[in-house]
Amino acid sequence: MQKLILIDGNSLFFRAYYATAYAGGDLMKNKQGVYTNALFGFVNMVDKILQQDYTHVLVAFDTKEKTKRHEAFDDYKAGRPPMPAEMAQQIPLIHSYLKHLNIADYSLVGYEADDIIGTLSKEACNRGFEVSVYSSDRDLLQLISDNVTIHLLKKGVTDIEDLTPASFLEKYGINHTQMIDLKALMGDPSDNIPGVPGVGEKTAVKLLQTYGTLEEVLAKKAEISGKLGERIRENEDKAILSKMLATIDLAVPLEFSLDDIARKETDYDALVSFYNEMDLHVFIKRLNKPVQKPSNFDYKIIQDHDEFDFLKPNMAVHIELADFNYHTSDIIGFGLSDGQTHYFVPKEVGLASIDFQLYLTDPSIPKLTYDQKAFRTALKWLGYDLKGVTFDLLLSSYLIHQKIAKEDFKVICMAFEYEDIEYDELIYGKGAKKGLPALEVYAAHVAKKAKAITVLQPILLEKLKELDLLELYETIEMPLSTVLSDMEYSGIAVDKNELNQQKTALKSRIDALEQNIYASVGKTFNIGSPKQLAEILFVDLGLDPSKKTKTKNLSTNVDVLNTLIDKHPVIPMILEYRQLTKLYSTYIEGIEQSIFPDGKVHTIFAQALTATGRLSSLEPNLQNIPIRTEEGRQIRKLFVPSKPNHYFVSADYSQIELRVLADMANVKGLIEAFNNHEDIHTRTAKEVFGTETVTSEERRKAKAVNFGIIYGIGAWSLSEDIHTTPREAQAFIDKYLSIYPEIKTYMETTVENAIKQGYVTTMMKRRRYIGELESPIYAVREFGKRTSMNAPIQGSAADIIKKAMIDLHAYIDKNKKKSRILLQVHDELVLEVPEAELAEMQKVVPDIMSKAVKLKVQLESSCDTGKNWYELK
Numbered sequence: 001m002q003k004l005i006l007i008d009g010n011s012l013f014f015r016a017y018y019a020t021a022y023a024g025g026d027l028m029k030n031k032q033g034v035y036t037n038a039l040f041g042f043v044n045m046v047d048k049i050l051q052q053d054y055t056h057v058l059v060a061f062d063t064k065e066k067t068k069r070h071e072a073f074d075d076y077k078a079g080r081p082p083m084p085a086e087m088a089q090q091i092p093l094i095h096s097y098l099k100h101l102n103i104a105d106y107s108l109v110g111y112e113a114d115d116i117i118g119t120l121s122k123e124a125c126n127r128g129f130e131v132s133v134y135s136s137d138r139d140l141l142q143l144i145s146d147n148v149t150i151h152l153l154k155k156g157v158t159d160i161e162d163l164t165p166a167s168f169l170e171k172y173g174i175n176h177t178q179m180i181d182l183k184a185l186m187g188d189p190s191d192n193i194p195g196v197p198g199v200g201e202k203t204a205v206k207l208l209q210t211y212g213t214l215e216e217v218l219a220k221k222a223e224i225s226g227k228l229g230e231r232i233r234e235n236e237d238k239a240i241l242s243k244m245l246a247t248i249d250l251a252v253p254l255e256f257s258l259d260d261i262a263r264k265e266t267d268y269d270a271l272v273s274f275y276n277e278m279d280l281h282v283f284i285k286r287l288n289k290p291v292q293k294p295s296n297f298d299y300k301i302i303q304d305h306d307e308f309d310f311l312k313p314n315m316a317v318h319i320e321l322a323d324f325n326y327h328t329s330d331i332i333g334f335g336l337s338d339g340q341t342h343y344f345v346p347k348e349v350g351l352a353s354i355d356f357q358l359y360l361t362d363p364s365i366p367k368l369t370y371d372q373k374a375f376r377t378a379l380k381w382l383g384y385d386l387k388g389v390t391f392d393l394l395l396s397s398y399l400i401h402q403k404i405a406k407e408d409f410k411v412i413c414m415a416f417e418y419e420d421i422e423y424d425e426l427i428y429g430k431g432a433k434k435g436l437p438a439l440e441v442y443a444a445h446v447a448k449k450a451k452a453i454t455v456l457q458p459i460l461l462e463k464l465k466e467l468d469l470l471e472l473y474e475t476i477e478m479p480l481s482t483v484l485s486d487m488e489y490s491g492i493a494v495d496k497n498e499l500n501q502q503k504t505a506l507k508s509r510i511d512a513l514e515q516n517i518y519a520s521v522g523k524t525f526n527i528g529s530p531k532q533l534a535e536i537l538f539v540d541l542g543l544d545p546s547k548k549t550k551t552k553n554l555s556t557n558v559d560v561l562n563t564l565i566d567k568h569p570v571i572p573m574i575l576e577y578r579q580l581t582k583l584y585s586t587y588i589e590g591i592e593q594s595i596f597p598d599g600k601v602h603t604i605f606a607q608a609l610t611a612t613g614r615l616s617s618l619e620p621n622l623q624n625i626p627i628r629t630e631e632g633r634q635i636r637k638l639f640v641p642s643k644p645n646h647y648f649v650s651a652d653y654s655q656i657e658l659r660v661l662a663d664m665a666n667v668k669g670l671i672e673a674f675n676n677h678e679d680i681h682t683r684t685a686k687e688v689f690g691t692e693t694v695t696s697e698e699r700r701k702a703k704a705v706n707f708g709i710i711y712g713i714g715a716w717s718l719s720e721d722i723h724t725t726p727r728e729a730q731a732f733i734d735k736y737l738s739i740y741p742e743i744k745t746y747m748e749t750t751v752e753n754a755i756k757q758g759y760v761t762t763m764m765k766r767r768r769y770i771g772e773l774e775s776p777i778y779a780v781r782e783f784g785k786r787t788s789m790n791a792p793i794q795g796s797a798a799d800i801i802k803k804a805m806i807d808l809h810a811y812i813d814k815n816k817k818k819s820r821i822l823l824q825v826h827d828e829l830v831l832e833v834p835e836a837e838l839a840e841m842q843k844v845v846p847d848i849m850s851k852a853v854k855l856k857v858q859l860e861s862s863c864d865t866g867k868n869w870y871e872l873k
Helices: 009-019 037-049 068-072 091-101 113-126 138-143 165-172 176-186 201-211 214-219 226-234 236-246 268-278 281-287 347-351 354-361 372-380 393-400 409-415 424-428 439-466 470-490 496-521 530-540 558-563 570-594 630-638 656-664 668-675 680-689 696-711 715-722 726-739 741-757 778-814 835-850
Strands: 003-008 056-060 104-106 130-135 148-155 159-163 315-321 331-337 342-346 367-369 389-392 492-494 604-606 616-618 646-652 759-761 767-769 820-825 828-834 864-866
Touching: 003 009, 003 037, 003 113, 009 037, 009 091, 009 113, 009 130, 009 148, 037 091, 037 281, 056 113, 068 236, 091 104, 091 268, 113 130, 113 138, 130 138, 138 148, 138 176, 159 165, 165 176, 176 201, 176 214, 176 236, 201 214, 214 236, 226 236, 268 281, 315 372, 315 439, 331 347, 331 439, 342 347, 342 439, 347 354, 367 439, 372 389, 372 470, 389 393, 389 439, 389 470, 393 409, 393 439, 393 470, 409 439, 424 439, 439 470, 470 604, 470 778, 470 820, 496 570, 496 630, 558 570, 570 630, 646 835, 656 668, 656 696, 656 741, 656 778, 668 680, 680 696, 680 726, 696 715, 696 726, 696 778, 715 726, 726 741, 741 759, 741 778, 759 778, 767 778, 778 820, 778 828, 778 835, 828 835
Parallel strands: 003 056, 003 130, 056 104, 130 148, 315 367, 367 389
Antiparallel strands: 148 159, 315 331, 331 342, 604 616, 646 828, 646 864, 759 767, 820 828
């Protein structure tokens, strides 16, 4: 049987846009700044729809022009907000995508997409086709028949309701042929179809179950009693009009036939080029099958450990890892290239060669690579130390394009117009199917990566120079990668006895809480299920549902629960239960599963991830261990020195972001206060409140605005922080900025420059691009302005602590100390120090941190000592 797929293009497009229009305005864009979030969602949905068998397909769209429905009723679809500009800009992209798929898309002035779909479905049924219609618009349910199934999209294309004559009857209690009458009676607010005022879906269904059609309801209107009959009699004209508006036109004068929309071959070359341009690389990977044949690429596989006479300075050395976590990953092999000749070295062959070992570990031989930190750490686990790296493709590309460094090796290459490389997924597969293909396939792939590094090195170095980023790259990011490698390899020891005690105690508290929660509500249920919890709270207990989610489900998030905290004794128990179960699963179990045979956890400090320049900790994340609650702080007791008579020493920068602000904005009052070692919040409170005696509440308010001003805090947010009205908060901000006028000037100038050039810079010239400033949406632009104010400050603080880490590591190395840097958590460094070096490091660490950079303001740091991380205050 021939099968026709009809897709409601407008419905999918709107669903795609709003499903990916995340809060904060951070919509997907390609590297040219073109918005792609709706395109991404649309492609994702269409791709999944087209996975089924079909012989014919069409995507129908509305037009901007009015239809006969508008002529019959001026208010038809009135009141709809205009399409966001970011969404409208993506309409041509949708049509380009369909063109490359070789799928017809069609619209016709005077008609809606529903009418086109209806006409085609009728014609297809007459010719014996099976028809599948995809939309989220219930208007199309009137097209249901034995040959037509309507697939209502509820959530992407993962949650679809398939409606046939039988399932429609079961769901609504009426026949599918009565759908138009149902809409005529109940109306449709989304299209502004009036219906009969006061008649909802349940009432309309009962009327149709009794009378059959709208016409019969109106014919018997006199015998319908009460208020309902009165409403029907008074609004007969509206009901008739509504039926006309709701009825899909099945006789659209189409300019093509079914034969014209028969399935055609996709133009894969054009589609791949389009996806590349849009930076939608995930879809390219879906298009292609894993590479099975070796590419036409001239390279040599080294088979024996005595064949390394080709080694020379300034070659690219790429180490191919089997998995992301290089602490545990196997090494597949090595790619080497001098730009002209290219090699693949199997792991066993390379590590059996003394010549190759000496080459890798000789600091006097310059080498180029892709990710020095990962490669060096992976080799350290095998007993080798990679030295002499002068170029790192990942770090250099990160400084130029922060977002692309998260991507595949190929994506980074393509960002600099280098195409001669495959996606890793197409070589090795993905998920359960991941594995090694034929040797000649992956050997060529690895050698090609080495070649790419040699080709891109001069291009990226020139770009770094052009953007004034070369010094940052050479003096901060490159040396830092060595520091981080040592930190990661050193790891941090875990006290397993403490872990087991906390695990047992926490599990006991969670179990007790579960039973108390069940007793409080009188039944058992899945406490972790938002749906079941909502039913307990808002149905069984009858609490007021103050907030709904986007899917119209009753929300049980923490904000909602906090508003109900005094309404029922179960609420505090649920909040505590959530806190404890998160600690248990994320940290207790997460850390337990991450312990290596050496009794330590070895995190990964992602150096090329964040737009701010801050480091991120992964697998496990040791930067996000909660410290606001005592239960969270207890987790830090798990981390202890790895040897007897060793201690932890931590140093934490004091108010570094405020000090950076004082320096960058040249705030004389703040500079003076910091350099006189005054309590900055007390000083600010004295100035703002005009008093010499400051209360603790006044200091708290001054502290809130001191730190809030760094993030461009507004009156509304500040009012929440200091528990006052927005008007009073705004007066507080105004007073603050009159005391420190340099801050206001700095913020205004920074935003102006960001708007003009599209980015802001840190003290060390790190760039943060602020695309939100170009948004036509006011809220998004305001977010961009706040980011513009904060990014130079936060980024400079990140650069300063990186410089401190480099200097401290150099001191330890130069003086052959046994102390080791273990962790960096935002503005804090944690070291493991032997008792013999304790007094020295307690002095040296804060001293080095305070001298990392020279500012107008003196940098200061605390210094604490303890036998576990918890004891470091």
